[in-house]
Amino acid sequence: MPASFLPSQLRRVYYTGNVEKKTNLDEYLADLGISEGGEVEAEPAATLPAAEGVLPGQSPEQVVRAFLEGLLRRIKPSLQLSVHTRGDTIAAEIEGSGAASLIGKEGRTLAAIELLAYTRLMRDCARTELRVQVDAAGYRRRHEEQLAELAQRSAVQAMKSGEAVHLAPQPPGDRRIIHLVLKESPGVSTESEGEGENRHVVIHPK
């Protein structure tokens, strides 16, 4: 990733509808969370034109909650929604009978809902350091537990063998979890290698 690829440029690229291949935004954000998290400053929201229909001063959590409430009202009004802010992550959980229908194959429907919620959030708040995570019927939580186990197991393997362990290619959010789980681990370091669909985590023994 070129170091000059700043958030302000990112947003401009994002909104022009330019369809040529760019650095994946999620990847960018995921990597930010690991290595450059504290160094990125969000553009002050005041410099952006106010979007119509948005109350000034709405918190990011309120924006995400409002978006998801509107969505659920239209597709499954019986489901329950809870939204919390944890650090830079706005985490939403959808529960109730039939909530699992919002997961999709390998969480693709959740990813679509997350992208739309994030797009709405950027329109209304323009705080690029934020992430949006949407879970339904505990899918993400279980998935994260499995990823954490995989990370720990692979770290042990790397330390025992003294050789780098290459994990299978994963989407940005999954790689991010592996990095985070092993961040404080004294015996190993992690990095992502490969491009596009082939990008994967490599765990190096120290």
Place this chain on the structure above:
Amino acid sequence: MAELADLVEYLVASVVDDPSQVRVSVRRDPELHFKVQVAPGEEGRVIGRSGRVIQAIRTVVRVADPNHRRLRIDLVTPER
């Protein structure tokens, strides 16, 4: 079907700067065919980088359709 058109309108209105100019029409031909119109210059917002936003809208609408029909979403340019 009217509910699905409302959903499409809601999602599109959530990503553009001027939600008041969003228009959605729908017909069966035989797949579900939505025509979406937004303020001039805002088409890119609905499409997103590499088409990710429009693809996400399609994914969510498909889940909401109880019959899981094939669906098509087109952006139409208003006549001047």
